[in-house]
Amino acid sequence: MAIEKVKAYFKQYGMENQIIEMDESSATVELAAQALKCEPKRIAKSLSFNAEGTVLLIVAAGDAKIDNRKYKEEFGTKAKMLGASEVETLIGHAVGGVCPFAVNEGVHVYLDESLKRFVTVFPACGSGNSAIELTIPELEEFSKCLKWVDVCKGWNE
Template sequence: MAVERVKDSFKDTDVNVIELPESSATVALAAQALNTEPDQIAKTLSFLVDDAPILDVMAGEASTDNHKYKATFHKKAKMIPVDQVEDYIGGVCPFAVKPGVKVYLDESLKRHTEVYPAAGSSNSAVRLTIPALEKYSDYTAWVDVTKTA
């Protein structure tokens, strides 16, 4: 189970995995369950770039801007089918991912001092500052591939 791998990755830190009694599978559900604004949910989207999986972590109310994405990755955005995410990545959260999976943090996250990324299940999250997200996600780079409504 991915949440157990995430918990294990945080075992020697002061980060606590929050396990919720209700679903946090969508931005709206996560914001409600965590009693925070939807934009503070750090949603993680999975894509294939040249058949290699990547994760893009962005603010909850942001969406992928196809033009910016293509300018950054030199490929059209191609999401990994839901039923294949576990095989490619190990779960859709930016922690404890399979070796070789690159994690990108989107500039939209910088609007906040703290964000809530998922922690390996549809009812878990962690509360992190942006510097802590950088540290624990082992991110590759900051990118600007989103637009806001």
């Protein structure tokens, strides 16, 4: 189970006990915000894409949406999200629990600028009822992101 992989991943940092497992679903931004009693925009959602054979994971704020023009400028190709049936195989986590921790080798993780306005955010932890509260520097460290990108819209209007 993916949450076990994420717990093992955080154990090396002594942070496995900070993972929050809820009785209710946190599989969508709205459900996660309700379960965690926070604003939806503080949910760090992980969006998965196929960029001409390279698997990308873009972690963005809950109120952000991919801007196709910005995405193409950054990655040189049209934004093509992975199908639900591909996500678990290619990323290592099922839809609803996708996160940037303990992902499959070869997955390129990026953090979107929409997250930088928060002190802490809540990414999932491999299951549809888990999360962890991390500071932005912690998210940057533990996600092992390649870099920050600006590929979203809707959050700063």
